[in-house]
Amino acid sequence: MSVNIIAAIDLNNGLGYKNDLLCKLPNDMKHFRSLTENSIVVMGRKTYDSIGxxxxxxxxxxxxxxxxxxxPIGAFVYQSLNEVIEKYHVQNNNDTELYIIGGSEIYHQAxxxxxxxxxxxIENKFPQADVYFPEFSLNEWKMISHKRYLADNNHQYNYNFLIYSRR
Ligand SMILES: NC(=O)c1ccc[n+]([C@@H]2O[C@H](COP(=O)([O-])OP(=O)(O)OC[C@H]3O[C@@H](n4cnc5c(N)ncnc54)[C@H](OP(=O)(O)O)[C@@H]3O)[C@@H](O)[C@H]2O)c1
Incomplete structure (x- = not known):
């Protein structure tokens, strides 16, 4: 079982604006759902409020x-990220994956x-973005997968699905 971060960012590392996403990408929603279903998802309170x-x-x-x-119904609440990692990752020997799903504050700590x-x-720059994904170094992270998709009737922008693994 591993600790995974999952996020959608623009070309400036922007994540969101006024506690909402920067744009709607239906295929990214599907991608997010298929990866995270049957797993543990960890989010900050603001992201929870945004999802509702x-x-x-x-x-x-x-x-x-x-x-x-x-x-809220269907959720567990913790006051410490370390406690969550300890309980659901370190002490958990089963195969359930853990996904950190945001937002910015939680990504920085996770x-x-x-x-x-x-x-x-997402191949666009959203100048209104007010929260950002943390910088990460390619000395520490290796890209292991990259798929690019072009804009279409349902997707205003080209977008890329990448996977980085810790070196
Ligand atoms: N593009 C994406 O993939 C993506 C994904 C997720 C979210 N987002 C966007 O990101 C934005 C929200 O991000 P954000 O950084 O403002 O908020 P956030 O990370 O979702 O939540 C921050 C809150 O989490 C709690 N928190 C933070 N660190 C904690 C810790 N160590 N222990 C316990 N609680 C802790 C605090 O809640 P309390 O204030 O209640 O104490 C804090 O106010 C929205 O715009 C959202 O749409 C984008």
Whole structure:
């Protein structure tokens, strides 16, 4: 079982704007769903608010520092990323994958724990972006897969599915 990060970014590493995504990419949604279904998904409280509900067919974990926060239906709440990694990764010997699904604050903290990064790169620059994916070094990460798709009727921009593995 590995710790995976999954994110969709623009050409400036932008992730979102006003607690929403930068654009809709239906094929990226499908890609996200097929990778994360039947796995554990870990997200920050703001990303949870943005999604608005627990994701079906996944074990949902929300991170918040607010001790009064009540777990929404279908989700578990933790106050520490380290605790989540310890409980669901280190102590867990089964094959369930763990995906860190954002947002920016959580990606910055989770990069050190990750084995793989599933990155969608949208070939556009969204100047309004207000949250960013962390920089990561190719000295530490190796690209192991790259597939590029062209814009079509349902996708305004060209986009790329990449996988990086820790060296
Ligand atoms: N493009 C993508 O792939 C993608 C994916 C996900 C999200 N996003 C976008 O990213 C934006 C949200 O990202 P964000 O950085 O603003 O927020 P976030 O990372 O989703 O959530 C931040 C919140 O998580 C909690 N938190 C952070 N670190 C913690 C820790 N170590 N322990 C416990 N709780 C912790 C805090 O919640 P409390 O304030 O409750 O204490 C904090 O306010 C939105 O625009 C969203 O659409 C994009």
């Amino acid at each position: 509900k627990a994701l079906p067919n996944r074990l949902n974990i929300i991170l918040t520092r607010n001790k009064q926060y009540t777990a 990069l050190q724990f990750a084995d793989q990064i599933y990155l969608t790169i």
